[in-house]
Amino acid sequence: MKRLLQPILAVALGLALGLAITWFAGENPWHVLKILGHGAFGSGYDFGMTLFYATPLIFTGLSVAIAFHAGLFNIGAEGQLTLGALAAAAVGALWPGIPWPLGPMLAGVTAICAGTLWGAIPGWLRARHGSHEVINTIMLNFVAAGLASYVTLYLLKNPDSQNPETRPIGTGYLIHQFEIFGGAPVSAALPLAILATILVWVLLWRTALGFEIRAVGQNESAARAAGIDTARIRIIALSLAGGLAGMVGIGEVLGNAGKFRMGFSPDYGFLGIAVALLGQNRPAGIVAAALLFGALHKGTADLDLETEHVTRELSLVLQALIILSVSAEGLWSWMKKRGQT
Amino acid sequence: ADFKVGLVLDRGGKDDKSFNSSAYEGANQAKKKLGIFLKYVEATDDNAFEPLLRAFAQRDFDLIIGIGFAQKEAIKKVAAQFPQKHFAIIDAEVDAPNVRSLVFEEHEGAYLIGAIAAMTSKSGKIGFVGGMDIPLIRRFSMAYEAGAKKINPQINVLANFVGVTSEAWNNPPKGKELAVSQYDAGIDIIFAAAGASGLGVFDAAEEKKKFAIGVDANQNWTKPGLILTSMLKRVDEAVASTIEESKAGHFTGGIKRFGLANKGIDYSVDQYNEKILPESVRKRADDIKAEIIAGKIVVPDFYKKK
Amino acid sequence: MTTQLLASTLRVSTPLIFAALGGMFSERAGVINIALEGMMLLGAFGAAVGTLVTHSPWLGLVCGMASGVLMAAIYGLFVIHLRANQIVAGMAINMLALGLTPFLSKILYDVTGSTPAIPIENRFQSAPLYLCWIFVLLSWFWMKYTPAGLWFSFAGEHPEALDAAGIRVNRVRWMAVLLSGALAGMGGASLSIFLSSSFSRNMTAGRGFIALAALIFGKWKPVPAAIACLLFGFTEALQIRLQGVILWGHEPIPVQFIQILPYVVTIFVLAGFVGHSRAPKALGIPFRRR
Amino acid sequence: MASATTAAVELRELTKQFNGCVANAGVNLRVEPGTIHGVIGENGAGKSTSMKMLYGVYRPDTGAIFVHGKKCDWSSPSAAIAAGIGMVHQHFMLAAPYSTLDNILLGAEPRRWGRIDRKAARTRLETLANQYNLPVDWDCPVEQLPVGIQQRIEILKLLFRNANILILDEPTAVLTPQETNDLFSNLKRLRDEGKTILLITHKLKEVMSVTDRITVFRAGKVTGELATSGTTPQELANLMVGRKVVLNIAVTPASPRAESAIEIKGLNLTGTMAGSRHKLSDVNFSVRRGEIVGIAGVEGNGQSELLQAILHPRDSRCRTSGAVTFLGQDVTAFQALKIRELGVALVPEDRHREGLLLEQSVRENFLLGLQRSPAFSRAGFLHSKKLETTVTQAIEEYDVRPRNLAIPAGSLSGGNQQKLIVAREFQRRPQVLIAAQPTRGVDVGAIEFIHQRIVRARDEGAGVLLVSSELEEIMALSDRILVMYEGRIVAEFERGQVSERELGLKMGGS
């Protein structure tokens, strides 16, 4: 009960703080709140956009969380998802003729493999050379961006566009988009994300491997004493993390754009860190946190449109305040203490 | 009631001092002149264009303008869903009866700028600093080099890029470092097409007392006496005229090109640079301009290069 | 060529050194500092505004420090007092700075995302270049020879021991985080009033994260961290000079490969020579006495 | 008689709860000035908690603390330190990578021009170290020092601060007999100089030999306060546990079988295992099934390295040459897990570091190392129902308190944590049992229990390798005793062949 109530209250508090700022900026907070709610959930299309933003955040949230359980900090989801998307687009652009069920499967697997590789590298470096995964994942983000830029400009350039993007993939690669969302690009990637969530839960809490991952994260020397090959587990965990982040590419390339676009991600990888930690690194929590972030992202975009003074900058401030107050563990006990005295 | 115009700006935002600023300026001029209702929004990411365009359409805006080529797909989709609304897009070609595509022949301007730089350079070395490595910037650099070579086939042209992610548009310190290294290598004029990073190039020019060239808007005033000229891209004119025609009921779809011929692209001369840009150079530049307009010079276009 | 490369290296590393030192203080005291980026960004903004108002880069620098401290105070409130997860709160601080700076510039100058240009005579010409190394030495001295430095180290390594020795852990951490904000603020200031002539949106462009990497690279010690910053600065400066150079054939190497060079070098250097770097043991763990 | 003077320390009705878990439920304690006062009690009885409240680390929920008759209401150790109280904690308060000197002067830095005057501190400390015969290396990072020395550092801390009320929480748990003797003579000397000392320990012999009065804790309460001269170890044990305890279990002689359990030939370590000070050179020995072989030695003479080497023979940081055979199989090319799967159980020397996942539940901790065994997993998937019933039975059988599978292992008291590990490892029905310091920091009741279990495992046919620095334990349990000194086996004795004194001398290298 407390575990549920606490985040809800915290969101409410963060929202209140943010609304206070919009009031300060000259808006009616009640009006702002209504726009937020309407922008995120008001229509099938709005809700669809919320889900559309939430989907990649589920993947990156899971990615960060699984590494976290192994005691590793994956700042590299951004690079992993970039490579995942790039790989999916490359397959689709190089062999556009591949028919439907085969195409998405092939491109999907490639995306996962590319992400996995990009996660395995820092995992291997950490396990075998002891170099810190935080630095390596940050560095690999930059390297991934460079590679993506090279591929989109030199190898798979889209001749019909000024955008830095690849040629479109074959139509056989496109995955199902749900119609009930009135055109919002909610694709089969959403059920895939839910499936991934369930699989991660099963892996972490119902399998021996998952137990070993958590054991290594909790106490490396105890895990080693128990016979667990900690180096191997670390590599596996970061590879899985990379694969999960790579799955963002499936939704983006096969379910939305139909190609790889440079900079398509509004920092999904970094937001994934916040999503994972807000969701307390638990799969269900991650889905909830991703939905919250998706709704905020969509809702605040509408604020810019609907109000006079609230710009996208203020929306960022609002989101930051909500994240801050949700993360404030001690706020809860502080409020309780206040309540008693 | 009022004629309602919605402006969806690119990620750079209203005050990017580049084509978003310019577009906003143009729309604002139209607002003052025609008394229309104007609303602008700034996109947070590439996936936000479509919902924003759609929101304008649903709220009964008469004319919706998307700024930047990144909105191409979104405009295409939304325009098809709202055939009775008018749309316009800057920098991209969308083939639909209710969409006007406002495209600029940047290569013509960059060619001219290259020629001016080559004429002014004493060292025989000129530079180019681009923001993010994307086709549009390649279009600039390619024509710039060709223009310079036209004047001086032996000239050395060095092209650098700030980065490969969108942060490259917002990194003045790095723009400055690139420019400093170019100036140190003997280059005496740098053409900056790098968004806010270009400000760093101007800072370097100021420190090294060398010339720089601005882009999009007239940037001559930022460092008087050091900005040789600016390559103008009249997004403001394009936006203002589109609004005007649409309000008057003369809206037409199709592609509208802005180049040297219709002064959509030009180079700037004003009180800040008339002293440093000699009469002879201006004269020669105007000749080249005329030749391009007349088709006597064919400017290489990166977009057409396959 | 070499002196220019050297000068460029020193310039590029300056903001990184300030920020890495800032990160050093808070992390050595046990507080993870992902928020460096945000503190730098607000510092850059504050410094630009301060310089525009006072026409003095030194006062501008002080304003930059104060802005960094302000951001650090918000961060400290959440991570020390309210025991927020330091990584989440750090990301949120970065977001806050990203949103707050254009918002404030809009209020102050009616321009979102940038400040007016600062005239050249009001900007630093070279002072931060030396100042950062003075701070490296001061930080080294501080950590090694002052009681507060010793407390910082223990707050990060074994806060219970510090507590048992009668020193309030959270006070020490507050001090470290605020100091961290001041230094990161100076790093930001050196971006806006030294390396360029105004504030512009998101002008830190990931430097906070690079500084963090340098800090880890330098094993959380001031001098090695500063040297790591120099390495990053050097690869960056080299990268700038390699762009467009034709090594073989007719075409220059694609700029993309040159751009990723610093990062690839870092990965190899780290794997080859540096090996384990041990984080302060209590890094990231809020302290609470019962 | 005592009430005439004011007590040095008086605790009145102290209570303290941790998230609903009652650690102290009305503790009353009175300590006369200039005495050594023993505090004993089972694991988890609340000894450490009440001492931490006295020292200001924890704040009491209710109750009052008086020091020299003055009511103290402090909220941090700094006030307690100012009042002349010093404490050596059960888990040392030393920051591993920093030097001895820095660890001692922390919080009491002598200053000069705002900087730490390390020279002055060193001069003063050298005097103290000579005076009390506590030599240490001032500049060495404490992590490289053996625990015995770390203990000295903790005591020097108190002396450096001029504390006159000294609290020592289980200071002897990690000491050799010789070191314990030295410590006690120092304590007596300090008492004679007028200091008041509170000593927590599980070793009844020690309380009997060094204290003046004793307070017994049970379940968060004080169950007795007696003069040392008027009591017996047996009485104390009974007061602590609340039932009769067998202090010395009678170990039946072994009937070793022919098959070997462990066979070590020419084992060497020249590598660079982190923190290891002693390499192994030419270690040879064997353990047959059905016997207990004890390895005696002062800690830090290569015992940890030996265990690492035989359990991780593939890791070049642990073993450089030599053969390791378990149950007749050469395992030098085996992964650690494969070795464990042969039927090798391990009670690690440091339960926090190597034995437990402190934040995970008791249930999960039970699974550690067994997660791949067919009993609990099938095709990689865990069998949670089976685990649930097994753990429920096991914690009943091994008396792990409280009987709650869901609480984190870290919230168990030390003794119960140890019992949890024993339950887990013995549950495998091991053929080879490696037990390192199996009763460290564990109360008499639990020691009795664990010793019984080890003997039972032997009688069921396991080969037992017992590593312990506790002479009594080695002497009582081992069928054969090997002495380790500076990475070598320097002596071997059969049961009953050697006296405690002689063994102590061998351990010291003579």
Ligand SMILES: Nc1ncnc2c1ncn2[C@@H]1O[C@H](COP(=O)(O)OP(=O)(O)OP(=O)(O)O)[C@@H](O)[C@H]1O
């Ligand atoms: N920080 C804490 N959080 C939660 N529970 C605690 C904490 N410290 C102690 N406890 C609980 O309080 C009770 C008393 O613990 P305490 O450490 O005082 O026992 P002890 O008598 O010192 O035992 P031992 O002989 O094992 O050291 C135990 O049940 C323990 O689990």
Ligand SMILES: Nc1ncnc2c1ncn2[C@@H]1O[C@H](COP(=O)(O)OP(=O)(O)OP(=O)(O)O)[C@@H](O)[C@H]1O
């Ligand atoms: N952190 C590390 N730094 C350097 N080398 C390491 C590190 N971890 C493992 N290694 C090396 O990698 C190899 C495998 O390590 P690991 O500890 O998993 O041993 P293993 O071969 O699985 O054997 P076992 O688990 O049985 O000890 C060893 O040779 C070890 O030296």
Ligand SMILES: [Mg+2]
């Ligand atoms: Mg192994």
Ligand SMILES: [Mg+2]
């Ligand atoms: Mg205790």
